[in-house]
Amino acid sequence: MASDDREAPGSYFLSQTAAQKLDEELMGEAYGFTLEQLMELAGLAVAQATYAHYVAPGQNSVPGEKVNVVVCCGPGNNGGDGLVAARHLHHFGVPVSVVYPKPGKHVHYARLVKQLNALDVPVLSKLDAPSNSHDALARSTVLVDAVFGFSFTPSGPENVREPFKTLIERMNDYDKILCVDIPSGWHVEQGLQPGTLAIQKPDALVSLTAPKLGVRNFSGHHYVGGRFVPPRLAQHTGLRVCHYAVADQVTRFHEKVDD
Numbered sequence: 001m002a003s004d005d006r007e008a009p010g011s012y013f014l015s016q017t018a019a020q021k022l023d024e025e026l027m028g029e030a031y032g033f034t035l036e037q038l039m040e041l042a043g044l045a046v047a048q049a050t051y052a053h054y055v056a057p058g059q060n061s062v063p064g065e066k067v068n069v070v071v072c073c074g075p076g077n078n079g080g081d082g083l084v085a086a087r088h089l090h091h092f093g094v095p096v097s098v099v100y101p102k103p104g105k106h107v108h109y110a111r112l113v114k115q116l117n118a119l120d121v122p123v124l125s126k127l128d129a130p131s132n133s134h135d136a137l138a139r140s141t142v143l144v145d146a147v148f149g150f151s152f153t154p155s156g157p158e159n160v161r162e163p164f165k166t167l168i169e170r171m172n173d174y175d176k177i178l179c180v181d182i183p184s185g186w187h188v189e190q191g192l193q194p195g196t197l198a199i200q201k202p203d204a205l206v207s208l209t210a211p212k213l214g215v216r217n218f219s220g221h222h223y224v225g226g227r228f229v230p231p232r233l234a235q236h237t238g239l240r241v242c243h244y245a246v247a248d249q250v251t252r253f254h255e256k257v258d259d
């Protein structure tokens, strides 16, 4: 936890190291999760939030136009979450494609791509510019930002190395972006650094496991996908958790403590 949270009864937000430590504990001796399980739970939460926010009847989608989703994936586990979310969105009946410019090395990513290939979900290497902003396709396209998560490290004057510099510049031309865990290019603890290349105006965010300090002032639609965190681990970490309804894997972020 961030140092100033020590005396508080707990915080809703995790520092970068606390987030990494919490995931390691979840995968450690005491809690027994595998990385693949956490990624599957994370990806399902992202797919549910994307569906609830953009596709469910009466939601933000443009009435009468079919929402299509483009999942932009980075080389790490944040990208892995995106590959999983794309599969679930396909099964939910949502037209979806993936942009994956630099496939990650871990063998699990190749398995996730194979699962998408088997469903004929397109996996492309670059993101097209939005068609002109007035036409139906542009208005009904939703981007899922699964490029970087809590291991993003600002690098050099550009903040982001290629091929993701071009990708993030292009993503900013779209107006509906749902970010996975952290808006890509934001500092995990200090948030969006003015003047840096990053997702500038995220419409929605799905914090995984628990929100990070860098999004404590996020004013968009904020969901949390952390139902799998055992209460004993949350208490031991000093993490205050949100309440989830019925069988949902996501909840809206709210300050209410889980009673």
Ligand SMILES: NC(=O)C1=CN([C@@H]2O[C@H](COP(=O)(O)OP(=O)(O)OC[C@H]3O[C@@H](n4cnc5c(N)ncnc54)[C@H](OP(=O)(O)O)[C@@H]3O)[C@@H](O)[C@H]2O)[C@@H](O)CC1
Residues within 6 Å of the ligand: 023, 024, 027, 035, 038, 039, 042, 074, 075, 076, 077, 078, 079, 080, 081, 147, 148, 149, 150, 151, 152, 153, 154, 155, 159, 160, 161, 162, 164, 180, 181, 182, 208
């Ligand atoms: N771990 C877990 O238990 C779980 C984690 N989960 C998810 O994983 C996320 C953390 O995943 P992670 O640690 O793989 O790092 P992540 O943020 O995806 O990518 C970092 C990679 O990007 C690159 N890169 C970094 N900075 C860069 C720059 N400036 N410019 C260009 N490239 C840059 C760099 O790759 P490299 O260049 O070294 O190949 C680095 O390796 C977390 O947020 C959550 O969403 C869930 O699945 C639940 C289980």
Ligand SMILES: [K+]
Residues within 6 Å of the ligand: 078, 145, 146, 147, 148, 149, 179, 180, 181, 182, 183, 184
């Ligand atoms: K992201």
